[in-house]
Amino acid sequence: MDQPWWQKAVLYQVYLRSFADSNGDGVGDLRGVIDKLDYLDWLGVDALWLSPVTVSPDKDWGYDVSDYRDVQPVFGSLDDVDELIVEARERGMRIVLDLVPNHTSDRHPWFRDPAKRDWYVWADKPNNWVSAFGGPAWTYDKQVGRYYLHNFAPGQPDLNWWNTEVRDEFDRILRFWFDRGIAGFRIDVANGLIKDKELRDNPPVQRGDPPVLRRFGQRPTYNRGETWVMDLERLARFYGTGTDQLHLAFNFPYTFAPLEAAALRDVVERTQAVFPPEAWPVWMLSNHDIPRFPTRTCGGDERKIRCALLALLTLRGTAVLYQGDEIGLEQVDVPLDRRRDVEVEGRDGCRTPMPWTSDGGWSDPWLPLGETTRNVEDERADPKSILNFVRDVIALRRSNADFQSGSYEPLEAPDGVWAYRRGDSTVVLNLSDEPRAYEGTTLAPWEGAIN
Numbered sequence: 455m456d457q458p459w460w461q462k463a464v465l466y467q468v469y470l471r472s473f474a475d476s477n478g479d480g481v482g483d484l485r486g487v488i489d490k491l492d493y494l495d496w497l498g499v500d501a502l503w504l505s506p507v508t509v510s511p512d513k514d515w516g517y518d519v520s521d522y523r524d525v526q527p528v529f530g531s532l533d534d535v536d537e538l539i540v541e542a543r544e545r546g547m548r549i550v551l552d553l554v555p556n557h558t559s560d561r562h563p564w565f566r567d568p569a570k571r572d573w574y575v576w577a578d579k580p581n582n583w584v585s586a587f588g589g590p591a592w593t594y595d596k597q598v599g600r601y602y603l604h605n606f607a608p609g610q611p612d613l614n615w616w617n618t619e620v621r622d623e624f625d626r627i628l629r630f631w632f633d634r635g636i637a638g639f640r641i642d643v644a645n646g647l648i649k650d651k652e653l654r655d656n657p658p659v660q661r662g663d664p665p666v667l668r669r670f671g672q673r674p675t676y677n678r679g680e681t682w683v684m685d686l687e688r689l690a691r692f693y694g695t696g697t698d699q700l701h702l703a704f705n706f707p708y709t710f711a712p713l714e715a716a717a718l719r720d721v722v723e724r725t726q727a728v729f730p731p732e733a734w735p736v737w738m739l740s741n742h743d744i745p746r747f748p749t750r751t752c753g754g755d756e757r758k759i760r761c762a763l764l765a766l767l768t769l770r771g772t773a774v775l776y777q778g779d780e781i782g783l784e785q786v787d788v789p790l791d792r793r794r795d796v797e798v799e800g801r802d803g804c805r806t807p808m809p810w811t812s813d814g815g816w817s818d819p820w821l822p823l824g825e826t827t828r829n830v831e832d833e834r835a836d837p838k839s840i841l842n843f844v845r846d847v848i849a850l851r852r853s854n855a856d857f858q859s860g861s862y863e864p865l866e867a868p869d870g871v872w873a874y875r876r877g878d879s880t881v882v883l884n885l886s887d888e889p890r891a892y893e894g895t896t897l898a899p900w901e902g903a904i905n
């Protein structure tokens with residue numbers, strides 16, 4: 455049977471506001487993406503996942519939607535989306551959109567429509583649920599005289615997915631975009647759509663729970679399951695054989711594992727062990743919510759960045775690059791007075807503008823540019839750059855079926871070395887500070903090879 459395109463794919467996440475600005479207003483836009491399609495084609499990616507393009511008051515930068523069927527004016531228009539789809543298709547690339555079905559903006563007309571009260575989640579007395587952005591997940595609404603649920607900011611009321619009208623409306627929204635020719639959706643907070651019908655209190659955290667939960671003081675048993683799950687067995691349950699399950703569910707345990715042979719190998723092997731046979735893994739290292747991996751796991755060390763990218767692109771599964779990963783872009787320390795994010799800890803540092811040239815290529819961008827030593831133009835001209843390395847590995851992945859469909863088989867290797875076979879090919883990574891011998895050759899510290 456033919457393998458579906460998304461299994462072989464390298465997906466490229468475009469954080470629209472910071473990708474490319476075609477009209478000089480300091481905010482990236484759809485025409486900017488169209489202008490960069492030749493670059494993305496040269497890089498060799500198969501599909502672009504765009505952060506929300508829909509209309510939004512931008513309390514959470516697009517993740518608070520006030521119209522699911524139109525484009526945020528600062529990004530362009532529906533015509534631009536159509537053109538992007540066509541232009542991408544001409545280069546053999548697909549467009550995946552972000553869908554935000556867990557909540558709307560509080561400015562969405564549905565939220566103020568008395569006939570649609572039951573489209574949201576209400577309570578007379580709030581339970582103990584906390585919002586992912588900190589503080590209670592409930593806000594009192596004077597007009598209604600009850601509390602509404604918001605698992606994120608107060609401007610993001612949660613929808614009630616027990617209500618069939620909500621489900622039917624989203625079916626129509628999906629159809630609206632599929633009819634325009636998009637290839638699929640990344641579903642925001644897919645794990646949180648269904649809330650406990652009885653709105654029971656969450657239990658407190660237990661010893662041994664991951665730090666991400668300890669921060670909240672409770673386990674999100676009744677309000678969120680998350681494919682943002684740190685438990686692989688739970689992650690596996692998001693897959694299945696039916697038609698109503700996810701094709702891919704992000705593997706955060708891999709993303710947050712340290713760059714150590716034993717740790718990475720362990721996550722990959724456990725993933726393989728708990729996933730149903732049909733479930734296809736997806737790997738990523740950075741996104742618009744977490745610190746960029748070149749800083750977070752690699753401390754800026756170029757050798758380590760290459761090792762992390764080599765594994766990402768050669769493991770069995772779909773690979774997702776976040777814009778800038780391909781040039782080894784680092785996290786930016788955004789000064790307090792320039793921060794724009796609603797989240798307490800702030801996610802601006804991974805959302806800064808993409809540096810296209812040594813001066814960035816932006817005029818007065820909405821977030822400050824970071825260091826531009828690593829930029830697209832210079833790296834493209836340098837055959838030894840991270841960018842050209844990534845392009846070469848993607849090209850290999852595309853031309854060699856081992857990397858698309860071959861099984862993953864871990865190999866015996868000395869301490870600090872991670873080695874695995876994909877079909878007839880072998881990937882070896884020396885993730886240590888010492889030279890290591892492997893199969894008659896010596897790998898320098900932090901050197902990777904494909905044989």
Ligand code: NOJ
Pocket residue numbers: 514517518554606642643742743
């Ligand atoms: C997950 C998204 O990735 C994040 O950026 C957003 O703030 C929340 N969901 C709420 O929509």
